[in-house]
Amino acid sequence: MTAMTSPDSASFPDPQRAWVYRPAQPLQTHDAGPLAGLTFSVKDLYGVPGWPLTASTRAPVPDPGASVLVGRLLELGAAALGKTHLHEVALGITGMNGYGGTTHPRDPERVPGGSSSGAAVSVALGQVDFALGTDTGGSIRVPAAWCSVVGYKPTKGHPAWSTEGVLPLSWTCDHAGPLARDLSMVVRVYQALGGGHVTPQDWQDVRVGLWLPEGWTDETVRDAVLAYADDLKARGATVTPVDLPEMLDAYSPIVLSEAARVHAEALQQPDPGFLPFTLMSLRNGAALSEEEVQAAHERRTEYRVLLDRLLAEFDVLLAPAVPTPPPLIGQDEVTLLEGPQVLRRAVLRLNTPFSLLGAPVLSLPSSVPDVGVQLVGRHGQDERLLGLGLSLES
Incomplete structure (x- = not known):
């Protein structure tokens, strides 16, 4: 299957299938402003008047209206x-979809990560200055990590990063945010949107909680995270191991039940056009009882208390963004220090706590290619988190 393309697509090679739609001319409404001269790609969940919206599926999807964030940019x-393409309807972490799926920017045998797969690839290949993605359970952070670029998931509800006019996966966990080749670009966009002023922050005496659950990564990722921790120590930070539980028992029922409501009309059809795993997941979400979903929300509240207590003790958390380097296309299992694990669970359990609970997170490249780390900040302290990241980049 081939992706929807614009007439000039031949002049813009796309072997990775990162792009779902590219008009003959870029969309630009103002030639002046703080972002003049910059280009960006739009994940195909954002509504753009005059542009199609497929959510990278062959199934029918609702119209979310015009994206406030795209209009503001x-x-x-x-x-x-x-x-850009995404993992079908954003319900996945590899980049597979109804148009053949997106491949890694440098290795066609491997996945780029998802669901913001095309966004990460468009940035990694230098096709745009920044990309708009969404993050419900790692969908910005995972492809950023596996493509060696920067991703930023803001605090849930941050006024600069509106999700209005974005086709939801889960209104409880959805975030809008950018990817770029460096954090300086992310900060430039953040400040232009009125997010606040960001300056580099000194790491001296910064209290870092190291969340590196035993056995949840392979040796390569574990060593990369520990090396990152050593660098922070060399900059004057204190690093202390911390614990957080796996939160998929709250995340999965909430996300699947809300996704099923978003796609309820399509699910009335016997074969709406979703890939088999997507269809199964959405039907499982529709089958959840009100009591099961309510219990998941109650667990979410309990987990929020745990994270708030931890972030009262530490200024920032350091964690792996991915359990292994990028897996092969079609690979459903990875080998971790704890043994074999289902790929989806291995990835999600590292990322879902911070989208489930709405904390701001940076996904930053480590010293190992295609292995990223997460820096997690306190709710509402996005400028502080971005400033700490800027000092690492400089």
């Missing part, structure tokens, strides 16, 4: 080059 002078 255009007002600030940036130009949108087109829409």
